[in-house]
Amino acid sequence: MTASNPDGTQDFGVYVHIPFCATRCDYCDFATWTDRQHLQDSYVDACVTDLRRRVEEGLVPLASSVFFGGGTPSLLPPEQLMTILGEIPRTSTAEVTVECNPDSIDRSGLDIYRAHGVNRLSFGVQSFDEQVLAGLGRTHNPANVERVVADARLAGFDNFNLDLIYGTPGESVDQWLATVNSAIALNPPHLSMYALTVEPGTPMGANVRAGALAPDDDDQATKYELADELLTKAKMPWYEISNWAQVGYECRHNLLHWATGDYLAIGCAAHGHRARSRYWNLRTPERYIAAIAAQESPEAGSEVLDLNAQREEEFVLALRTSTGVSARKVDPEVISACVDAGLIDHIASTDRLVLTRRGRLLATEVTVRLLAGNNAGPRYDGVLTAMGKDRPSV
Amino acid sequence: MNAQPRFRNFAIVAHIDHGKSTLADRLLELCGAVEARDMRAQYLDSMDIERERGITIKAQNVRLKWRDHILHLIDTPGHVDFGYEVSRSLAACEGALLLVDASQGIEAQTLANCFSALEANLTIVAVLNKIDLPAAEPEKRAAEIEKVLGIPADEILRISAKTGEGVAELLDVIVERVPPPTGDPDAPLQALIFDSSYDPYRGVVSSLRVFNGTLTSGSSLRYINASALHEAEEVGVRSPSPSPVAALGPGEVGYLIAGIKAVGEAKVGETVTNAANPGVALAGYEDPKPMVFCGLYPVDGDEYVELRESLAKLRLNDSSFTYEPETSGALGFGFRCGFLGLLHMEIVRERLEREYNLSLVATAPNVEYRAYLISGESEVVDNPSALPSPNQIERIEEPFVDVTALTPSEYVGAVMELAQQRRGEQTRMEYISEERVELVYTIPLAEIVSDFFDQLKSRTRGYASLDYEPAGYRVANLAKVDILLNSVAVDAFSTIVHRDKAYDYGRKMTEKLSELIPRQLFDVPIQAAIGGRIIARQTVKARRKDVIAKCYGGDVSRKRKLLERQKEGKKRMKQIGRVEVPQEAFVAALTLDS
Known part of the structure; x- marks a missing residue:
């Protein structure tokens, strides 16, 4: 799978990380802080400087997608956020997404985004159930979602995503289905639905270690299957394990990740991909700001994969999408065993292997099996070089 | 037969912790065999395991000089497992020193070994040790010994191996009471091997006692039971460091190196004689059978x-x-x-x-069964998974043992209860004193090799002791329980148990495995079965989800590492039918078993 366009150009993405939040959600292990608002101005300046420098170095082709993630990008004054966007050279059709908290964005802010070329919004909804939201340590009022979606439409956004989380301990299947139906009722072009994952080092991780109820795989599997059924009926087919969209509204920036395309990392803790190298920036906003001020590279580490590892990674990522992987290099016996087990479909017309609903939930097992039966070249050799002071993280 | 008046050969018979090694240390010191500066505790126990556990595994011997006499101390393994080795060590002696803790009293194994010594016509010198301890009750313990062994209480010595009190007198008593060995130096050589150990540089070093004739360095020897010829490369004595001598005569104890590469060729009980002028084998040689x-x-x-x-x-x-x-x-x-x-x-x-x-x-340890088939054939089964199927079997016999337990009288009920639970039949019960009781049961050996000893100790707060000896095979109502994983038997968990206990085993093992076997892509039944009949069942429900929800920029490297671990794990999986199980799960199931 490649990220090339019909005209032969390669897609290129820019990811900008905004590490500020009003409050921290209990499950979140992202690089974000609730007490660093005083850094906002210098942080935005640093992002701008970083971008200018990279553009001057000639390392930034025209972006086909830009993604402001976080953190909570909508926590920044919209004009300030847009000064960063103003520095990013991009194609006329580029997809530009801003992640928003329904509580921290209003109609005027959305108008400013729109005026500067933002054409896609992603709302962190997680659930429409107040009890479930409380269980996640989220504060927003579900009624705000309806309001902000209406405002977005009025501001001219026809493309937006809602993020949902399923499988919070204590969430009933009915509560989850009500959330999915509430989301569908808003007719979103795009939905991301994530199984709640307990990460170490989060308040939720500490609670679970102390004996609090943990998410249950079987419960999450049931909820995934039911939601997938509802969305298929609502004409929003899956296109990646955790992503559903109306046809034509698949997120271009995300597709770039799964096609191992190149993307530039701007901001602290951001990850980038350049040819065969993955790299990541310094984790804290302070160190990022300091590095930019000192005219040093903000990159904290990188790893270069050899060709086999790279191919394997392409295979693994592509298998997560509805495009699937080529069947050509996979042992036919392994294919038929996986087909018989209801894990994959073998699409005859394209000779590709695509995960079934059951297979998506068991994607790790399927991946390991297919790789074991993958005859492509010599064995995986792994990372060629890895360096850096920070461990990779989002 | 000439008496060898300068020599005295004796063994020490004692229960673990009754002070045998401490006494041996004291004897070495008193006889000047070890300089004080070279002394270390448990001098004769050379293996780490022996020191740590306070047990003697290999027989040791040391030559001591006491006044005008040469004493050979042969330190024997006291444990029931090594009964044959003990009997050969005793056969090399004229006397046995019965060492009993003055607060604990005589224990079952000591008693059993002491009876062996009496049967071998050894003179018993009974000694109460640890009289320095406040809990010592020498009068009572002496009365017990008199009752069970018929040794007059007033002949029983009282010592403290720790302080040295009474140890010199003990040495004098050994000289006085233990008869000197007899033997004809001019007769054909007869020397009994009572221990062999392997030295990587010198090969097998055997400890032996000469009965008749003379064992000369450099002579050609015949190992009678092994029918093999060897040359006496080195003959020597340990005092306790080894020193070569030209020859060992009747009554003497020492070591022999004869260029042998494995102890199997110089077994305990072997008789060594001269190749040129051979004598006859000494009685009592056996090839001990694994149990x-x-x-x-x-x-x-x-x-x-x-x-x-x-x-x-x-x-x-x-x-x-x-x-x-x-x-x-x-x-x-x-x-x-x-x-x-x-x-x-x-x-x-x-x-x-x-x-x-x-x-x-x-x-899990098991005993050797004899399966008699309907076809008239019979099989010896030392691996439960190899037992023929129930419809081919006419009857199964299992080994029994006579178990002797000595316990304080307050625990008699607890011991009887345990023995009955383990299919024991009482054959005798006797109060050896007001407060201590000897109980004798016939019990299937299989019941002993599970956790009988631990149970006995815990139910008697550590006070009961145990000894047993084989009592032949008997028919028993036994069944093989197989553990099936998705209908495929897992050999490592097959066991042969009494039919009354089959259900219990099946339930425990299926429950344990159901916690340890990872979920597969399909439901996996774990069953316990006797033949075709299922007696217990658990199900490991199918795994439904293993996917990582998010896979964006920063997740990719993490995901790749996770995948590498998964692939590694996959390689270590054992395949039982369609079920993949990490070997650790089986290991855990076996080690948790008790």
């Missing part, structure tokens, strides 16, 4: 070859365990090993792990 069996497997399958080589090396030094290769679907390549008893099994395993740096997993 307890288990499978030994390397935790890491790559260590199989090392395990095989280590077993071969260990066997150079211990010919009493057996091993042969076997393959288990659950555990891979390993060996079915036979041992003299549970302690012997533990020692061999511990030595393999410690001295050869192996990590091992053992299947």
Whole structure:
């Protein structure tokens, strides 16, 4: 799978990380802080400087997608956020997404985004159930979602995503289905639905270690299957394990990740991909700001994969999408065993292997099996070089 | 027969912790055999395991000079597993020193070994030790000994090996009471091997006692039972450091090196004679048969070859365990090993792990069954998974033992209850004093090799002691319980149990495995079965989800590492039918078992 366009150009993405939040959600292990608002101005300046420098170095082709993630990008004054966007050279059709908290964005802010070329919004909804939201340590009022979606439409956004989380301990299947139906009722072009994952080092991780109820795989599997059924009926087919969209509204920036395309990392803790190298920036906003001020590279580490590892990674990522992987290099016996087990479909017309609903939930097992039966070249050799002071993280 | 008036040969018979090693240390000091500055505790116990556990595994001997006499002390392994070795050590002596803790009183194994000494016509010198302890009750203990062994209480010595009190007098009493050995120096040579150990540089070093004739360095020897010829490379005595001598005469104890490469060729009980002028074999030679069996497997399958080589090396030094290769679907390549008893099994395993740096997993120990088939044939079964199917079997016999337990009287009820639970039949019960009781039961050996000893100790707060001896085979109502994983038997968990206990085993094992076996892509039934009949069942529900929800920029490297771990894990999986199980799960199921 490649990220090339019909005209032969390669897609290129820019990811900008905004590490500020009003409050921290209990499950979140992202690089974000609730007490660093005083850094906002210098942080935005640093992002701008970083971008200018990279553009001057000639390392930034025209972006086909830009993604402001976080953190909570909508926590920044919209004009300030847009000064960063103003520095990013991009194609006329580029997809530009801003992640928003329904509580921290209003109609005027959305108008400013729109005026500067933002054409896609992603709302962190997680659930429409107040009890479930409380269980996640989220504060927003579900009624705000309806309001902000209406405002977005009025501001001219026809493309937006809602993020949902399923499988919070204590969430009933009915509560989850009500959330999915509430989301569908808003007719979103795009939905991301994530199984709640307990990460170490989060308040939720500490609670679970102390004996609090943990998410249950079987419960999450049931909820995934039911939601997938509802969305298929609502004409929003899956296109990646955790992503559903109306046809034509698949997120271009995300597709770039799964096609191992190149993307530039701007901001602290951001990850980038350049040819065969993955790299990541310094984790804290302070160190990022300091590095930019000192005219040093903000990159904290990188790893270069050899060709086999790279191919394997392409295979693994592509298998997560509805495009699937080529069947050509996979042992036919392994294919038929996986087909018989209801894990994959073998699409005859394209000779590709695509995960079934059951297979998506068991994607790790399927991946390991297919790789074991993958005859492509010599064995995986792994990372060629890895360096850096920070461990990779989002 | 000429008396050899200068010599006295004696063994020490004692229960663990009754002070045998401390007394041996004191004797060495008093006789000047070891300089004070070279003295260390438990001088004669040379193996780490012996020192740590306070047990003697190998027989040791030391030559002591006391006034005008030469004393040979032969230190014997006291444990029931080594009964044959004990009997050969006793055969090398004229006297036995019965050492009893003055607060604990005589224990079952000591009593059994003491009876062996009496049967071998040894003179018993009874000694109460630890009289310095406040809890010592020498009068009571002496009365007990008089009652069970008929040794007059007023002849029983009282000492403290720790302080040295009474030890010199003890040496005088040994000289006075133990008869000197007899033997004809001009008769054909007869020397009894009572221990052999392997030295990587010198080969086998045997400890022996000359009965008749003279063992001369450099002479040609015949090992009568092995029908082999060897040359006496070196003959010597230990005092306690070894020193070569020209010859050993009748009544003398020493060592012999004869260029032998494995202890199996110089077994305990062997008679050594002159090649040119051979005598006849001494009585009592046996080839001890293993009584307890288990499978030994390397935790890491790559260590199989090392395990095989280590077993071969260990066997150079211990010919009493057996091993042969076997393959288990659950555990891979390993060996079915036979041992003299549970302690012997533990020692061999511990030595393999410690001295050869192996990590091992053992299947549950079992005894040797005799299966009589309807066809008229019979089979000896030392691996439960090899038992023929129930419809072919006419009857099964299992080994029984006569168990002697000595317990404080307050625990008689607890001991009787345990023995009955273990299918024991009482044959005798006797109060050896007001407060101590001797109980004798006939019990299937299989019941002893599970956790009988631990149970006995815990139910009597450690006060009861145990000894047993084989009592032949008997028919029993036994069943083989197989554990099936998705309908495929897992050999490592097959067991033979009494029918009344089959359900209990099946339920416990299926429950345990259902917690340890990872979920598969389909429901996996775990069943316990006798023949075709299912007696217990658990189900490991199918795994439904393993996917990582998010996979964006920063997740990719993490995901790749996770996948690498998954792939590695997959390689270590054992395939039982369609079910993939990490070997650790089987190892855990076996090690949790008790």
